[in-house]
Amino acid sequence: MFASYSAEHETFTTFERFLEQAIAGNTKYVPYVNRVLDNAHRLCRDRNAILGMDAPTLSIVIYLSETQEAFFNNLNVAQITGEEYQKVLVFLKEKELVFE
Amino acid sequence: MNDVRLLHLEIAQTGKALSKAQNNVYSNPELTKYQSFLTEIFSRIQVEVQQQPNLSTSEIKKYKGFLEFIFKNLEYLEGSTLNFSPFELVFCLNLALKDWLDDQNYVIVTNLSNNIKAFHFDPWLLQNGAQILEDIVLNYDEKPNVSLVQVTLPGMLVRDYLTSIVLYHELGHFVDEKYKFTLKLSRILGDALYFEDTDAIKKSDFIPYFPEGSLDKEINYERIKDYLSEYFCDLFAAQYLGKGYMEYLFYVTEGSSRHSSRHPSSQLRKKVYNDFMEDEDNPIIHFFQTYLPQEINGKILMRRHDTIHSTDFGDLLPLEITNEATLHGVFSYGWDTWLGGWKDSSYLKTSPPEKVYSIINNLMEKSIGNYIVNTLWKNHQS
Numbered sequence: 081m082f083a084s085y086s087a088e089h090e091t092f093t094t095f096e097r098f099l100e101q102a103i104a105g106n107t108k109y110v111p112y113v114n115r116v117l118d119n120a121h122r123l124c125r126d127r128n129a130i131l132g133m134d135a136p137t138l139s140i141v142i143y144l145s146e147t148q149e150a151f152f153n154n155l156n157v158a159q160i161t162g163e164e165y166q167k168v169l170v171f172l173k174e175k176e177l178v179f180e
Numbered sequence: 181m182n183d184v185r186l187l188h189l190e191i192a193q194t195g196k197a198l199s200k201a202q203n204n205v206y207s208n209p210e211l212t213k214y215q216s217f218l219t220e221i222f223s224r225i226q227v228e229v230q231q232q233p234n235l236s237t238s239e240i241k242k243y244k245g246f247l248e249f250i251f252k253n254l255e256y257l258e259g260s261t262l263n264f265s266p267f268e269l270v271f272c273l274n275l276a277l278k279d280w281l282d283d284q285n286y287v288i289v290t291n292l293s294n295n296i297k298a299f300h301f302d303p304w305l306l307q308n309g310a311q312i313l314e315d316i317v318l319n320y321d322e323k324p325n326v327s328l329v330q331v332t333l334p335g336m337l338v339r340d341y342l343t344s345i346v347l348y349h350e351l352g353h354f355v356d357e358k359y360k361f362t363l364k365l366s367r368i369l370g371d372a373l374y375f376e377d378t379d380a381i382k383k384s385d386f387i388p389y390f391p392e393g394s395l396d397k398e399i400n401y402e403r404i405k406d407y408l409s410e411y412f413c414d415l416f417a418a419q420y421l422g423k424g425y426m427e428y429l430f431y432v433t434e435g436s437s438r439h440s441s442r443h444p445s446s447q448l449r450k451k452v453y454n455d456f457m458e459d460e461d462n463p464i465i466h467f468f469q470t471y472l473p474q475e476i477n478g479k480i481l482m483r484r485h486d487t488i489h490s491t492d493f494g495d496l497l498p499l500e501i502t503n504e505a506t507l508h509g510v511f512s513y514g515w516d517t518w519l520g521g522w523k524d525s526s527y528l529k530t531s532p533p534e535k536v537y538s539i540i541n542n543l544m545e546k547s548i549g550n551y552i553v554n555t556l557w558k559n560h561q562s
Contacts, residue, residue, distance in 0.1 A: 099553070103560050117557055120550040121500045 112179040256289040268548040292335035301350040341544040352416030366405035424515025494525030498546035
């Protein structure tokens with residue numbers, strides 16, 4: 081089903097694993113899948129970076145792309161590592177917007 | 181005796197190919213089942229041949245046909261695995277196929293060629309292969325789950341969404357071959373030309389029905405069929421692709437005014453194509469539209485793609501696609517961007533052509549990929 085990604089990568093990405101789980105009936109991942117797909121138009125700007133992300137990082141990217149236009153226009157994952165990453169991660173966990 | 185031994189050689193080769201194919205992973209589970217069908221047939225062949233040391237000539241011929249069927253199908257299955265199949269492109273082509281067929285049990289499979297010009301449809305399964313399959317079904321009471329549509333494209337261009345649109349034309353050849361559409365029309369037109377029907381003469385402007393310079397003015401039905409077929413397949417593609425397809429074809433053929441033995445000149449092809457795009461009267465188009473409904477499931481040639489007005493590619497964004505007509509419109513939009521739209525983008529106009537090529541292809545793939553995942557997800561949720 082996900083050959084478009086798997087053609088480049090031998091294993092499924094985090095998103096695809098969660099999508100498979102959601103389809104198989106694990107509803108825990110449904111909100112995550114919905115958020116990624118709702119933002120696919122913007123997120124897929126840098127597909128290789130997105131494919132390599134784990135779920136918490138992708139959650140942060142989704143949040144920042146939804147709330148910070150400047151971040152979106154200059155999508156740079158490196159910008160959100162380190163202290164900034166931890167700060168946003170904690171914030172999002174409180175709001176239950178992080179999946180892992 | 182040697183023939184039997186050579187049959188055993190062929191069986192050994194087929195066994196090895198099937199054994200290697202055991203590790204194939206397909207994105208479409210129907211192909212996994214199809215391969216299982218081939219493996220089952222092969223097992224039965226092995227047993228039968230083993231039990232009959234003295235095979236007759238006709239029996240050897242029968243088994244050779246069965247083995248050829250297996251090999252021919254493996255050739256295309258190999259190019260349709262997870263790591264090789266142009267998944268997004270095949271998805272779009274499958275939708276186009278569903279527009280035209282009543283029978284939905286067809287799956288497109290791809291063979292990747294080293295030849296950079298190798299875009300074609302292989303009619304074998306609809307011709308010799310069809311008879312062999314009938315014999316297989318009769319012999320073993322086993323039927324495949326789906327039928328394959330075999331197309332070839334250059335391996336180097338498998339992720340090139342600008343030039344791979346040629347496969348829409350090749351899909352037109354499958355539809356034509358399946359319903360014998362232009363074959364039937366060639367008889368109608370050829371007979372009308374024989375009786376010097378006025379209407380037929382107008383069509384013949386587009387179909388020189390005898391070789392140039394030939395003193396023999398005998399109606400060449402085969403040539404008429406080949407030419408009609410090319411026009412039909414161009415128009416089949418036009419439904420989904422817009423002007424980019426003909427721009428590319430015209431460039432590749434250098435806009436030639438010369439006809440070949442099997443193809444009309446690219447100038448005539450462009451005329452017919454553009455008349456369709458601009459809804460102009462054209463005797464060839466009229467001819468097709470008159471007979472299509474009765475020959476192919478009530479269908480007519482019609483526009484089946486949306487024109488997309490967007491700056492997304494220029495802004496380095498994939499398109500948001502919500503329906504099939506817009507999905508097919510991605511190809512036309514990609515071409516519009518390549519041919520001129522890049523100049524309006526601050527990102528693209530400062531990039532070298534190779535970079536722009538890479539970006540446009542990447543965005544076309546992402547746009548289609550997003551649509552696929554979203555559609556699958558929404559279908560699952562409903």
